[in-house]
Amino acid sequence: MLYVKAPAKINLTLDVLSKRPDGYHEVEMIMTTVDLADRIGLENRQDGQILIQSSNNFVPDDQRNLAYQAAQLLKDTYDIKYGVSITIDKQIPIAAGLAGGSSDAAGTLKGLNELWQLQLTPDDLAELGAKIGSDVPYCVYGGTAIARGRGEKIEHIAAPPNCWVVLAKPTIGVSTAAVYGGLELDQVEHPQTAKMLEAIAENDYEKMCRNLGNVLESVTLGLHPEVSSIKEQMKRFGADAVLMSGSGPTVFGFVSNEARTTRIVNGLRGFCDEVYAVRMLGERYSLD
Numbered sequence: 001m002l003y004v005k006a007p008a009k010i011n012l013t014l015d016v017l018s019k020r021p022d023g024y025h026e027v028e029m030i031m032t033t034v035d036l037a038d039r040i041g042l043e044n045r046q047d048g049q050i051l052i053q054s055s056n057n058f059v060p061d062d063q064r065n066l067a068y069q070a071a072q073l074l075k076d077t078y079d080i081k082y083g084v085s086i087t088i089d090k091q092i093p094i095a096a097g098l099a100g101g102s103s104d105a106a107g108t109l110k111g112l113n114e115l116w117q118l119q120l121t122p123d124d125l126a127e128l129g130a131k132i133g134s135d136v137p138y139c140v141y142g143g144t145a146i147a148r149g150r151g152e153k154i155e156h157i158a159a160p161p162n163c164w165v166v167l168a169k170p171t172i173g174v175s176t177a178a179v180y181g182g183l184e185l186d187q188v189e190h191p192q193t194a195k196m197l198e199a200i201a202e203n204d205y206e207k208m209c210r211n212l213g214n215v216l217e218s219v220t221l222g223l224h225p226e227v228s229s230i231k232e233q234m235k236r237f238g239a240d241a242v243l244m245s246g247s248g249p250t251v252f253g254f255v256s257n258e259a260r261t262t263r264i265v266n267g268l269r270g271f272c273d274e275v276y277a278v279r280m281l282g283e284r285y286s287l288d
């Protein structure tokens with residue numbers, strides 16, 4: 001059995017520049033991986049079948065699973081006769097804005113590249129991953145990056161200033177397509193992506209906190225007011241800065257000190273089931 005870690009990501013910024021003719025949106029977003037990860041087990045099969053087993057009943061166990069799609073794509077592209085049993089130990093909240101499914105797909109691509117000895121480069125895997133979903137190429141590399149296009153054009157940047165990250169996911173799940181669909185582009189307040197890049201380059205924690213921004217946040221807040229109240233609580237308990245990740249509904253808060261992190265986590269647990277204190281991983285390939 002080969003094991004691969006598939007970490008979650010958060011968006012430090014998420015800007016949408018335009019709507020494209022293909023139905024996707026042109027984005028510009030800074031993402032970084034955090035140390036909350038699914039663990040994927042891969043075992044070769046001689047019968048050619050792809051089987052999925054997961055610790056979580058809400059994870060689909062058929063071709064709807066992005067890890068299944070990753071295995072199928074490799075089989076089809078490289079005419080592989082083997083199959084694979086994929087076990088997903090799910091730690092990342094589902095439909096949360098943390099790229100859980102995309103990271104499972106990326107982890108499966110990387111793991112099968114080894115198991116089936118395909119000798120593909122990370123760039124090859126990222127290009128294949130784009131066929132599965134917009135976040136998959138980024139998840140192949142991990143670390144800190146600015147993503148453009150529909151999310152598949154990746155430029156690696158330095159690790160953000162070090163701090164604690166509190167994640168809180170309300171019980172609702174959010175459909176990414178519905179959130180992009182609800183975006184009114186002429187009304188959005190664009191984040192200062194250039195300032196965030198400066199903050200990271202200068203390793204300036206306060207500047208990073210001041211420049212968090214996500215244009216999808218107001219859409220999700222409109223659909224799910226409970227996300228607003230989690231943001232408010234996180235600020236009230238003492239987070240330095242708070243933002244929704246991706247299309248939501250997970251909210252993250254940055255905290256510079258451990259004692260305050262513990263206080264925020266304990267405070268939030270009162271009315272939110274899924275709360276985690278994690279660290280940013282910073283560099284690409286840091287889990288490999």
Ligand SMILES: C[C@](O)(CO)[C@H](O)COP(=O)(O)OP(=O)(O)OC[C@H]1O[C@@H](n2ccc(N)nc2=O)[C@H](O)[C@@H]1O
Nearest residue numbers: 023024025027133134135136150151176177180246247
């Ligand atoms: C919100 C983010 O997670 C931020 O990292 C991503 O932009 C979404 O990435 P994802 O979940 O991998 O998205 P996909 O599976 O490729 O697309 C889901 C749906 O989101 C919308 N979508 C996604 C990406 C993009 N650049 N523009 C879009 O409009 C489309 O309606 C698409 O049908």
Ligand SMILES: Nc1ncnc2c1ncn2[C@@H]1O[C@H](COP(=O)(O)OP(=O)(O)OP(=O)(O)O)[C@@H](O)[C@H]1O
Nearest residue numbers: 065066094095096097098099100101104135176246
């Ligand atoms: N391996 C997987 N893990 C979790 N959900 C998956 C997986 N494969 C497919 N799905 C489906 O995808 C939907 C979205 O789940 P996921 O956890 O990937 O969302 P997300 O974290 O919001 O992703 P993103 O941030 O990339 O938009 C789920 O409702 C589920 O039905």
